[in-house]
Amino acid sequence: MEYVNMSKAELTAAFEQVKEQFESCKAKNLKLNMARGKPSKMQLDAVSDILMTVQTAEDCVVDGVDTRNYGELSGLKCAKEYWADVLDCKPSQVFVGSTSSLNFMFDVIARAYSHGLLHSQRPWCKEETVKFLCPSPGYDRHFTVTEFFGAELITVPMTATGPDMDMVEELVKDPQVKGIWCVPKYSNPDGIIYSEETVRRFAALKPAAPDFLIMWDNAYCIHEFEGEYVSFPDIISLCEEAGNPDMVCEFASTSKITLAGGGISVMATSEANIAYFTKLFTAQMISYDKVNQLRHVKYLKDKATTIEIMKRHAAILGPKFAVVADMLEKEIKPLGFASWNRPKGGYFVSFNTMPGTAKRALALCKEAGVEMTPAGATYPYGNDPQDSNIRIAPSLPPVAELEQAMDVFCTCIKLAALEKLLEK
Amino acid sequence: MEYVNMSKAELTAAFEQVKEQFESCKAKNLKLNMARGKPSKMQLDAVSDILMTVQTAEDCVVDGVDTRNYGELSGLKCAKEYWADVLDCKPSQVFVGSTSSLNFMFDVIARAYSHGLLHSQRPWCKEETVKFLCPSPGYDRHFTVTEFFGAELITVPMTATGPDMDMVEELVKDPQVKGIWCVPKYSNPDGIIYSEETVRRFAALKPAAPDFLIMWDNAYCIHEFEGEYVSFPDIISLCEEAGNPDMVCEFASTSKITLAGGGISVMATSEANIAYFTKLFTAQMISYDKVNQLRHVKYLKDKATTIEIMKRHAAILGPKFAVVADMLEKEIKPLGFASWNRPKGGYFVSFNTMPGTAKRALALCKEAGVEMTPAGATYPYGNDPQDSNIRIAPSLPPVAELEQAMDVFCTCIKLAALEKLLEK
Numbered sequence: 001m002e003y004v005n006m007s008k009a010e011l012t013a014a015f016e017q018v019k020e021q022f023e024s025c026k027a028k029n030l031k032l033n034m035a036r037g038k039p040s041k042m043q044l045d046a047v048s049d050i051l052m053t054v055q056t057a058e059d060c061v062v063d064g065v066d067t068r069n070y071g072e073l074s075g076l077k078c079a080k081e082y083w084a085d086v087l088d089c090k091p092s093q094v095f096v097g098s099t100s101s102l103n104f105m106f107d108v109i110a111r112a113y114s115h116g117l118l119h120s121q122r123p124w125c126k127e128e129t130v131k132f133l134c135p136s137p138g139y140d141r142h143f144t145v146t147e148f149f150g151a152e153l154i155t156v157p158m159t160a161t162g163p164d165m166d167m168v169e170e171l172v173k174d175p176q177v178k179g180i181w182c183v184p185k186y187s188n189p190d191g192i193i194y195s196e197e198t199v200r201r202f203a204a205l206k207p208a209a210p211d212f213l214i215m216w217d218n219a220y221c222i223h224e225f226e227g228e229y230v231s232f233p234d235i236i237s238l239c240e241e242a243g244n245p246d247m248v249c250e251f252a253s254t255s256k257i258t259l260a261g262g263g264i265s266v267m268a269t270s271e272a273n274i275a276y277f278t279k280l281f282t283a284q285m286i287s288y289d290k291v292n293q294l295r296h297v298k299y300l301k302d303k304a305t306t307i308e309i310m311k312r313h314a315a316i317l318g319p320k321f322a323v324v325a326d327m328l329e330k331e332i333k334p335l336g337f338a339s340w341n342r343p344k345g346g347y348f349v350s351f352n353t354m355p356g357t358a359k360r361a362l363a364l365c366k367e368a369g370v371e372m373t374p375a376g377a378t379y380p381y382g383n384d385p386q387d388s389n390i391r392i393a394p395s396l397p398p399v400a401e402l403e404q405a406m407d408v409f410c411t412c413i414k415l416a417a418l419e420k421l422l423e424k
Numbered sequence: 425m426e427y428v429n430m431s432k433a434e435l436t437a438a439f440e441q442v443k444e445q446f447e448s449c450k451a452k453n454l455k456l457n458m459a460r461g462k463p464s465k466m467q468l469d470a471v472s473d474i475l476m477t478v479q480t481a482e483d484c485v486v487d488g489v490d491t492r493n494y495g496e497l498s499g500l501k502c503a504k505e506y507w508a509d510v511l512d513c514k515p516s517q518v519f520v521g522s523t524s525s526l527n528f529m530f531d532v533i534a535r536a537y538s539h540g541l542l543h544s545q546r547p548w549c550k551e552e553t554v555k556f557l558c559p560s561p562g563y564d565r566h567f568t569v570t571e572f573f574g575a576e577l578i579t580v581p582m583t584a585t586g587p588d589m590d591m592v593e594e595l596v597k598d599p600q601v602k603g604i605w606c607v608p609k610y611s612n613p614d615g616i617i618y619s620e621e622t623v624r625r626f627a628a629l630k631p632a633a634p635d636f637l638i639m640w641d642n643a644y645c646i647h648e649f650e651g652e653y654v655s656f657p658d659i660i661s662l663c664e665e666a667g668n669p670d671m672v673c674e675f676a677s678t679s680k681i682t683l684a685g686g687g688i689s690v691m692a693t694s695e696a697n698i699a700y701f702t703k704l705f706t707a708q709m710i711s712y713d714k715v716n717q718l719r720h721v722k723y724l725k726d727k728a729t730t731i732e733i734m735k736r737h738a739a740i741l742g743p744k745f746a747v748v749a750d751m752l753e754k755e756i757k758p759l760g761f762a763s764w765n766r767p768k769g770g771y772f773v774s775f776n777t778m779p780g781t782a783k784r785a786l787a788l789c790k791e792a793g794v795e796m797t798p799a800g801a802t803y804p805y806g807n808d809p810q811d812s813n814i815r816i817a818p819s820l821p822p823v824a825e826l827e828q829a830m831d832v833f834c835t836c837i838k839l840a841a842l843e844k845l846l847e848k
Binding site for chain 1: 460462463465468469472475476478479480481483484490491492493494495496522523524526527530531534537538549565568569572573679683684685686707708709710711712713714715716
């Protein structure tokens with residue numbers, strides 16, 4: 001029976017029962033982690049043969065370049081071609097970087113602040129106010145980057161087709177609004193694929209700020225764990241067609257394709273932006289790790305090969321997401337107070353519990369030994385006004401542990417809701 | 425005979441002869457490069473067995489950490505222990521980073537600008553003026569970093585024992601002076617090892633700015649190519665003893681130990697600074713490449729093993745520096761108008777030609793197909809007021825090419841000097 005239809009006596013009885021379940025969870029002294037989108041050991045093992053692709057001095061030379069030496073700041077030619085294939089853009093629009101796409105995004109925003117972007121009238125640090133749009137629920141580390149540089153973060157609600165574009169189109173009329181964070185495919189945490197209309201409306205934006213920047217973090221561009229690869233429009237050419245060639249920087253990495261702790265990242269953007277950023281990045285870097293770039297190109301080869309490799313991850317991730325979906329379906333759905341998505345790719349399940357109970361539920365989880373992404377983290381300033389959204393990251397624990405963790409999670413969600421309903 | 429003792433007729437005869445040599449150099453259509461301190465292929469080949477140290481999934485786990493996954497922002501425990509051994513500091517004072525120590529230095533200065541250092545009263549971008557001391561001749565990329573953020577660069581002359589410390593002690597009384605760039609061992613380009621007195625005077629500085637920062641780029645800390653390893657005082661403990669525990673950030677990398685295009689870098693500083701920077705860097709990075717950190721620790725092991733490995737580089741570099749010294753001795757010394765150093769480590773020979781002729785000499789080199797570090801690059805703003813200092817980087821070309829390049833170089837140095845003397 002749904003909680004909403006229960007009498008006080010029924011709720012009290014339910015509370016006593018769930019409370020008992022909670023105590024028995026606690027008694028297990030678990031130590032489980034669903035906090036971050038970390039690949040599991042099985043996933044890492046499935047791709048560790050990448051370590052064998054570059055073994056000798058001879059292996060290190062490609063297209064006449066000795067990857068072991070300095071040089072090639074913007075990346076190896078073959079690495080640019082690889083990413084252009086994956087992202088469906090041109091090699092000349094590609095800059096290959098370090099292990100971390102977050103580092104790339106940070107550097108772009110940091111340079112916008114200290115020096116300005118290609119079309120900036122002044123560095124952002126010289127602006128009275130800089131506002132940044134944050135579709136939410138979203139990725140906490142994105143929001144942190146712009147908060148770090150003092151931007152005012154503006155929440156834009158997510159819809160089933162991406163950010164609320166009516167609102168985005170309205171907000172960009174403010175010249176202080178300088179950009180927006182996007183995870184366009186399998187959004188973090190909702191797992192939404194932006195509709196083609198949403199993507200086209202992004203490309204056709206008419207922002208008041210001449211240096212408005214779409215931070216297009218295509219982190220899960222080929223990260224299906226259920227069904228076949230879903231193709232996705234190239235934002236760079238769409239922006240160009242719409243007369244906004246320099247308005248977007250796209251990012252991706254191999255962190256969840258090969259090794260999270262030893263991958264390569266990419267920024268793709270207009271050739272004019274590539275030239276501009278290359279000039280700026282020359283002050284900070286001699287060259288990124290080209291040996292590792294080559295290791296990746298030899299292993300991943302091209303988009304088609306990479307999609308095949310991604311099936312190894314899918315075979316491991318798919319059953320974990322099924323555990324989450326099945327347990328929520330069985331334990332929570334009949335109670336009628338919560339909602340969640342069922343994505344086919346990405347790394348998260350976005351769960352909306354009874355408003356006002358997310359923080360409490362996760363405190364209970366912690367008490368019972370299950371660590372989750374903090375409640376609120378998916379909103380700017382870590383503040384979910386509804387105190388409702390919770391990001392579930394099922395990738396790291398093995399299935400048996402995940403089942404235990406989800407058991408604890410469901411119990412805590414129920415307990416927090418019942419506490420609220422009973423005003424405990 | 426020295427040029428200074430020649431009659432005009434003798435100079436004219438010398439000019440005609442050197443001019444002819446120059447034309448015959450040009451006729452060879454050379455394409456040689458002594459511009460950058462790049463290791464040669466032979467050096468890279470000598471250490472490429474590092475690529476074999478991490479090959480399997482099992483190889484990737486150390487001290488219970490799976491290097492393939494996210495985490496350990498400040499570096500692997502074993503990597504910190506390795507660098508602490510090399511730099512003679514504590515593992516708790518070590519932050520292990522990306523391929524490039526320049527990137528670390530840039531990030532430190534960038535954060536000083538955007539957020540301030542541990543003892544800053546405000547971010548440097550909020551200061552009316554920031555001045556930075558640049559011992560010169562020095563490393564152009566250092567100067568560029570501080571210029572990039574709008575600092576006023578102040579030249580401090582180099583002496584045989586390091587920067588002119590009387591002048592440094594005087595200049596730091598100005599609260600706008602926020603720091604100094606140093607390459608304390610085998611300085612770039614002079615190849616000078618700072619004397620112990622100089623190092624102690626650095627540690628004991630009493631700057632007016634509470635956030636004065638010594639950027640201690642120990643790039644050549646174990647880079648002897650002649651003779652045995654020369655030990656060197658640990659600046660971090662000396663600063664601590666002198667009551668300035670947070671005044672220095674030390675940097676180093678394996679770029680010239682293993683692979684220039686795929687090494688690891690380090691920042692060593694007080695524990696308080698490590699904690700402060702870790703907080704700041706959390707916004708920009710998930711983790712650096714830990715697989716590569718482990719690859720390095722397995723290969724280099726400790727300081728003693730690394731010093732043995734450095735002998736492979738010395739065996740290749742030593743003869744190249746001998747070629748430079750011998751040719752300058754034979755071709756230039758008798759003419760009496762130039763001076764240079766003869767270092768036992770590092771990557772450069774610092775050459776001082778007749779004032780007012782360095783730019784011209786290097787333009788002639790270029791005409792004859794030999795690329796050198798641009799004249800002036802060793803001074804702030806690329807402007808050597810004497811137009812005299814030239815950085816020779818003999819590491820990259822094989823010996824036979826180096827001999828050709830030095831032949832061209834000596835010819836061009838003479839030709840530019842004779843043009844000047846004859847007011848051509």
